Amino acid sequence: MPGVHAILSASAAHRWLNCNQSALFEKQYEEQGSEYAAEGTFAHEVAEIKLGRALSDAGYWKERPSRRLNKNNEFWSVALEDYIDGYVAEVMEYIASLKEPLVMLEQRLDFSKYVPGGFGTGDVVIVSDGALDVIDLKYGKGVPVSAERNPQLMLYGLGALETYDCLYDIETVRLHIKQPRLDDASSYQISAAELIDWAENEVAPKAELAMKGEGSFEAGEWCRFCKARKDCRARAKANLELTKYEFAPGPQLTDDEIGDILGKASELKRWVEDIEAFALEQAEKNGKKWPGWKLVEGRSNRRYSDEDKIAEILLGENYREEDIFNKKLKGIGDMERLLGKKKFCELLAEQITKPQGKPTLVPENDKRPELGSIASAEKDFKEDK
Numbered sequence: 001m002p003g004v005h006a007i008l009s010a011s012a013a014h015r016w017l018n019c020n021q022s023a024l025f026e027k028q029y030e031e032q033g034s035e036y037a038a039e040g041t042f043a044h045e046v047a048e049i050k051l052g053r054a055l056s057d058a059g060y061w062k063e064r065p066s067r068r069l070n071k072n073n074e075f076w077s078v079a080l081e082d083y084i085d086g087y088v089a090e091v092m093e094y095i096a097s098l099k100e101p102l103v104m105l106e107q108r109l110d111f112s113k114y115v116p117g118g119f120g121t122g123d124v125v126i127v128s129d130g131a132l133d134v135i136d137l138k139y140g141k142g143v144p145v146s147a148e149r150n151p152q153l154m155l156y157g158l159g160a161l162e163t164y165d166c167l168y169d170i171e172t173v174r175l176h177i178k179q180p181r182l183d184d185a186s187s188y189q190i191s192a193a194e195l196i197d198w199a200e201n202e203v204a205p206k207a208e209l210a211m212k213g214e215g216s217f218e219a220g221e222w223c224r225f226c227k228a229r230k231d232c233r234a235r236a237k238a239n240l241e242l243t244k245y246e247f248a249p250g251p252q253l254t255d256d257e258i259g260d261i262l263g264k265a266s267e268l269k270r271w272v273e274d275i276e277a278f279a280l281e282q283a284e285k286n287g288k289k290w291p292g293w294k295l296v297e298g299r300s301n302r303r304y305s306d307e308d309k310i311a312e313i314l315l316g317e318n319y320r321e322e323d324i325f326n327k328k329l330k331g332i333g334d335m336e337r338l339l340g341k342k343k344f345c346e347l348l349a350e351q352i353t354k355p356q357g358k359p360t361l362v363p364e365n366d367k368r369p370e371l372g373s374i375a376s377a378e379k380d381f382k383e384d385k
């Protein structure tokens with residue numbers, strides 16, 4: 001079935017498993033290749049080369065890969081190499097903890113037994129002692145992604161199981177996500193039997209519905225990366241439903257009501273922002289007129305057109321350098337990029353302080369410890385050391 005794999009991709013599995021109709025519905029929207037995706041592809045290439053070398057240096061691989069790092073690539077930077085070096089070190093440390101590991105990189109993982117045309121690529125696949133590990137590198141610096149029951153990783157696990165179970169009798173599948181730019185990593189373990197049960201009883205039936213354009217339109221946090229998110233009626237309906245709040249009697253909101261509204265607000269906000277961005281883009285690019293709205297020039301601040309020229313004029317008028325210049329060091333991010341992560345830590349670690357973040361309300365399942373809790377005190381103690 002040519003092209004089928006693109007319809008039910010592993011990366012969109014969270015979406016089509018929850019909103020079955022999204023798979024076909026999304027197809028009418030333009031595919032937008034992004035710079036971030038291209039940067040991610042390059043980071044994966046670098047990771048594969050570096051891991052291959054590390055595996056051969058450590059004796060896990062007989063042959064050292066001959067592929068060379070392309071430092072002329074537009075995305076190459078010292079910082080990128082530093083992040084990947086950190087990732088490689090973590091993966092190698094993990095491999096060293098396993099018994100007689102068999103390590104494969106960039107493996108095609110075919111899970112088409114459950115999802116028509118379904119396959120993906122496992123960045124690192126390890127077989128050892130009745131267990132299978134799949135490690136997924138996510139180079140983006142958007143949001144931390146948890147490996148806990150992550151459908152994309154579970155599908156990769158299924159693909160790996162399909163290939164290696166008959167040879168190695170796998171009982172346990174461990175799934176890992178590494179996000180070096182967010183300094184985040186998470187792992188999830190599931191038995192092979194449970195994974196297959198999920199595939200047979202949940203994935204396969206929903207994949208069948210999704211392929212036929214049947215099943216439900218269901219809005220939720222998975223709408224975030226859906227191509228239809230800007231003008232999907234089901235999402236709009238679900239968000240407007242959120243605003244039809246059933247208030248308890250009395251002049252003041254109750255604590256439960258405020259807690260509930262906070263939970264709904266973030267999805268509502270995101271939806272409104274998506275609509276605003278879509279409407280603006282259409283008006284700007286395609287001259288679209290929205291009833292009751294017009295495109296105007298936004299407010300802007302004055303700025304110098306040529307700073308050197310300004311300095312020349314003022315110095316020529318005998319204004320003093322110290323009066324007209326504000327000398328400022330580059331920001332931490334720029335400096336880290338300039339020096340590279342290692343050098344930055346070596347030279348400046350002791351000069352960097354991290355002020356306490358502004359208190360923020362987040363849902364209870366957020367990983368950060370609650371302010372004033374023992375876990376929060378422990379975190380402060382570790383950071384102070």
Ligand code: SF4
Pocket residue numbers: 015019021022025217218219220222223226227228229230232233234235
């Ligand atoms: S925006 Fe949400 S509800 Fe609409 S198709 Fe996409 S995932 Fe489904």
